[in-house]
Amino acid sequence: MVAVVVVLAGGLVLSVAAAVTVGPADLSLSTVWLVITNHLGLTSADVPLLRDHIVWELRLPRVLGAALVGAGLAACGAVMQTVTRNPLADPYLLGVSSGASLGAVAVLVLGLGTGTAALTGGAFAGALAAFAVVVAAAGHRAVLRPTRVVLAGVAIAQLCSALASFVIIWAADPHATHSITFWLSGSLARADWAALGWATPLLAAVFAVILWHARALNTFAFGEEAAAALGVDVGRVRWLLLVTTALLTAVLVAISGAIGFVGLMLPHAARRFTGPDHRRLLPVVVLAGAIFLIWVDTAARTLFEPRELPVGVLTALLGVPAFVLLLRRRGGNA
Template sequence: MTSSRAGRRRALSVGGAGLALLPLSVALAVTVGAAGLSVGDVFQSVAAHLGLPLEPPPPLRDAIVWELRLPRVLLATLVGGGLAVCGAVLQTLTRNPLADPYLLGISSGASTGAVAVLILGLGSGTAAALTAGAFAGSLAAFCCVLMLVGATSGDSLRVVLAGVAVSQLFSALTSLVVIWAGDAQSTRGVTFWLLGSLASASWSTVVLCAAVAGIGLAVCWAASPALDALAFGRDIAASLGVAPGRTRLLLLVTTALSTAVLVAASGAIGFVGLVVPHAVRFLVGVRHRVLLPACALYGAVFLLWADTAARTLFSPREVPVGVLTALIGVPAFAVIIRRRSTRS
């Protein structure tokens, strides 16, 4: 009983810290950049645009806050939180601690769709066309995985192998398009997108990702008891009254669609869905009713500061945020493999 109470207090403390850290991080991150801003400037700009009776900052500062930095900061929080939640769910569904949202080949599919838009000029290469192309490629990749494993397959190994095969297929298609039709300029743009970037953030993208990430979190959180049961295996989950096939299919579709929209908005940002769930699981335990909201909070904070570092550390140049997440994620990946082999 004492251990259970201590665990609840620890989870509440971690959750409370995340709830305080996220808005503070958003406010501070908006002030960081080549043009120096204060938290007061951020507050005045947001309040004025929300219709509150406050005088906005000078027009240039107001434009920097409202049009440039705030959409990017909010998009980073949404993408980071959404990918972390998807990673935690996939690690449970596949019973594979190395799983992340790219397990299903969705990132490679999105890359192929985006490359088709950028290089082949589909939809005039606009931001909306890029998002639509990446989304279509993501869905195509997920459909390929479903065809390979079957809609209700309970074999986690088959899911992993199908994801690897589909990822390689779409990576090959991406390379083929770049080699066949690309020039130097378009190839540079494709490379930057493939490494992950939030530079094209806009309010329309923020609204779309907020809706998708919110719905995805709600669906996964509602399935928390089923996820707790599935963590012990398909047979035990069935004995506890969970329908393993339907539940797995629902959550796989939810995570795949969420990842598709988030990747379409941000490019291929890897390792967020791998690193954050493991760190949060260490802090709050394995119960998904607590784990998933905590992953959303700390995934948001993680990617927010990674993107802030990516756009400021090497100023005036900007580093793709996927480069920084990989530099953090690869060592973490190695530690996870090491711990897993030691336990075996």
């Protein structure tokens, strides 16, 4: 088990190292590495400013952002599936992504502020607002029952997407809808050092909380009564995990838009290798999520260069066939 995690961690480092060398701009391997060692203070070679920027301001933050978002979505998805005992659960189940979309659409279309900061802020505010409404709608004396949370999440998601459509059709110019579609399909082009700076500690904190509750998560698989009998404070743990993962998802959506598939499918794929024990599953799914999204985003950047695709389109296009293959090859045991 430790070996698997070590291999995956090595794979993640290699993936980052390899992905920064790939891109539409034709930079040699040595240039890319000189830039990085320059910034780490190891070398002080002369690299033209724009090439330096391509590597250090465009590619590296984006690759690290892909790793972060992939890791976060995979972890949130795994937790969400266990807590709600619903194999179809994903990080967006609680209305977070639709809320974020509504927030982003409001910024893009109604012109509430301009620039990327406003977009990120709008998406984050929308995500939090939607989640708050879901909790308020589903909560009963501070207890969140899984079925009610899921139903409330679906209902609020429908409401938010209806409102977003309304805003687009009512206020947007047809030409403006293009940029909205691009945003809604998910893109890591906005990942920069600032975003990484505040998202990384949050991811680490949430991941620590989740890992701390790995045993409790295992007991959830047997149902609430069993979990309670094993000494788990079901209500408190569920509340804590739902809120922290929703917060993290809100941050991720604000950075990258709603990237589908990763949070839904990767936990299932990882479970096929690790079994249901969350102490094994969580580290694996986080690393796998990071590696997966790095490579899918690299494909989105370069497959049709100099065109660029929204990464959310590719996660499903590449991920679903891989997942179907996995389902068929290892069929029968889940």
